[in-house]
Amino acid sequence: MNTLDFQRPASLAEALALMAPAQASGRSWLAGGQSLLAAMKLGMATPSVLVDLQDVPGLRDIRVESGPDGAQTLWIGAMATHGSVAASPTVRGFAPGLAALAGGIADAQVRAMGTLGGSLAHNDPAACWPTGVLAAGATIVTARREIAADDYFQGLYSTALEPGELIVGVRFPRLQGLHYLKFEQPASRFALVGVAVAHTGPGPVRVAVTGLGMGITRWPAAEQALHGRLSLPALSTVAADGLTALGDLHASADYRCHLAGVLVRRCVAALTGEALPRHAPLAPSAAGAPAAPGAEEVPKDGFGGRQLLAASPERVWQAILDPQNLQASIPGCETLAQRSASEYEATVKVGLGPLSVRFQSDVTLRDLQPPRSLTMVFVGQAGALGSGQGTARVRFEPTADGGTVLHWWVQVQLSGRLAQFGNRLVEASSRKLSEEFFERFGRVLGVPAGQLPPPLSPWRRLQGLLARWFSVFRK
Ligand SMILES: Cc1cc2nc3c(=O)[nH]c(=O)nc-3n(C[C@H](O)[C@H](O)[C@H](O)COP(=O)(O)OP(=O)(O)OC[C@H]3O[C@@H](n4cnc5c(N)ncnc54)[C@H](O)[C@@H]3O)c2cc1C
Incomplete structure (x- = not known):
């Protein structure tokens, strides 16, 4: 106990x-x-x-302050509850969009207890406050320093706060307008996807998105399109698939991107008073484009990557079978013992969002096709928290200059209490761990990891094929 x-x-x-x-x-x-x-x-x-x-x-204070240059800012104390912010005449007068955001969080009970500081420190990837704070370009004030919102949010459940650092409050600049909209999870009212658009007058516009899975993020393409031109037509060149999203059982990655596109238009329409055409699409989405002939088939679930190594497939193959190399490459691997030619026992401590979980794991190498491909299967027990299983399919592709491109595809499943994290958190954490594994493996091998061009999306491949086809007729 x-x-x-x-x-x-x-x-x-x-x-x-x-x-x-x-x-x-x-x-x-x-x-x-x-x-x-x-x-x-x-x-x-x-x-x-x-x-x-x-x-x-003093931590619940809400007030308008004047800076040395006479510019007014809004101060909201870290312990101000969502309910008190929503009801505050000061917030409603200074930034009605923030009051509306707070009033849309959860239910009355959560709003009576949940706080601005707690929400920002927790930094849930589907939370509302971080989106408003990032779009507003606010400053998070701690007992030690001031942190610009752009530097504060560092991904899933991750912030610039140091251990024990206390958020005292948040300072918001005077905004011309801020509008936040979310497509809600009906059970919790967390955002399946949420978008905040803020501007301080003609010129820059800030757009922040929550619910895409990897943490609250700005949307540079939308910001550029709207710069000095806050209007619906300005968004016509912005493709929602320029965003990166993770899917889970509630919504696919494509659907989340689609929602972001719908919500950003609604936010802009709310700020400008423009009438929203019923079907006003953003630029065509590559996600919906037909697959290019010959495009590589990938399994539906999971995620993958590639790593270029300056060593032959034979050498890479030998290295990956070496238990010492495996231990040094698996992030958080505390112990690893070989049980047979293809079986290992390992203790691995991994970060799942804000938590750190220790797995007693069996690692088995299967489908060995030297030196072309293999499958690594991880089965881990985390005591009362549940268990996890992961499969990594690895392909070794020789390059013309004697190197190897490692192609990997990972699928992960958790059960028990761990499963309550939801697929997106699991996928985001596993993706980070997998990328780290292959990066570390390159270092362990003692060869430089090369830069690969990003894989082309099916739509881009199709565009390339069409361009080449038309160029034949132009000659
Ligand atoms: C049913 C339900 C529905 C919800 N729906 C939504 C929603 O629709 N939208 C949304 O955005 N959120 C939602 N939330 C989250 C809610 O808004 C809370 O604000 C959030 O969970 C943080 O809670 P809290 O303020 O009580 O902080 P706590 O739970 O007390 O703390 C959370 C974390 O922050 C740290 N912390 C707290 N205060 C500070 C501080 N001042 N400085 C540094 N660290 C601090 C704590 O140590 C802890 O790690 C929901 C929550 C529930 C339970």
């Missing part, structure tokens, strides 16, 4: 002393507990001390 201490400091100084860097390890700030307590109940977060911020004065 884990022991848990609970502290309820009555001042900021007391709170910061409890979370001094030397003792921050294993300690967590507690805001409204809307994410943290759920993770603890599932055994997915195990802090030894909770430092409750409820009684720290």
Whole structure:
């Protein structure tokens, strides 16, 4: 059983002393507990001390401030609840779009407890606040420093916060307009996909998207198209498939990109007052284009990549079978023992979003076709959290100059409590681990990893074929 201490400091100084860097390890700030307590109940977060911020004065403040240059900004304290932001006349007057965003989060109970600071620290890849904060170009103010939103969000559940660093509040610039829209998960009201568009007048426009799977992100193509030209026609050149998304059982990657395209148009229409044509498509999506003849068939589930190595397939093959190389290449591999020519036992500690999970794993090499292809099967047990299974199919393609292109395709499945993370988190974490594996393998092999051109999408391949075909007639 884990022991848990609970502290309820009555001042900021007391709170910061409890979370001094030397003792921050294993300690967590507690805001409204809307994410943290759920993770603890599932055994997915195990802090030894909770430092409750409820009684720290000043953290719920909402006010308009004037800078030295006279420019006004909106300050929202980290402990301001979504409900208090939604109802605040100050926020409604300064940035009505932010009040509307907060009012659309979850239900009344969650809005009464959940906080701006907690949402930003947690940085759920489907959350609403991070999208508004990123689109607004706001500044996250901690007890140690000020962090621009562009530097703060660092991917799935990942932020620039250091251990024990406390968000004190967020400073929003004066905006001409901000509009946030989401296509909701009916159960939680988290965003399946959400888009925020913000601008400070003629000129730059910032567009942020949530729910695509890899964390909150800006949408550069939409921003460029709308720069100095905030209007629906400006979006006609923007293709939604320029975004990167992950699919899961709720929505495919293509559908998420499609939703982002629909929502950005609706946001722009809301900001400009333009009437939204019923069917006003963005630029044609490559995702919907027919597959090019000869395009490589890939399995429906999973993800893959390629790695160019300056070593022959025979040498790469020998290296990948060496247990020492395997141990050095598997990220988080603590121990690895060989049981037979093709079977290994390993202890691997992996990061799944905000958590770190230790798997007792069996690794088996199958379908060995030296030196052309093999399959690695990982079966891991994570105690009460459940289990995981992964399959990596690896193909060794010789290059003209004696090197090897490793092609890999990975499929992962979790069961038990781990499965509650949802496919997108699992896929994002597994993708990161797989890329790291092949990068590390290149380093272990002691040969430089080369740069491969990005694989062409089927639509781009078709465009290339058509261009070549037409050029024959032009001659
Ligand atoms: C049923 C349900 C539906 C939801 N729907 C939505 C939705 O539609 N949209 C949406 O955006 N969100 C949604 N949420 C999330 C909700 O908005 C919470 O704000 C979010 O879960 C964070 O909770 P919290 O503020 O209580 O923080 P906690 O759960 O207390 O803390 C979360 C994390 O942040 C850290 N933390 C808290 N405060 C600070 C601080 N000041 N400085 C540094 N670290 C801090 C904690 O240590 C912890 O790691 C939903 C949650 C639930 C339970």
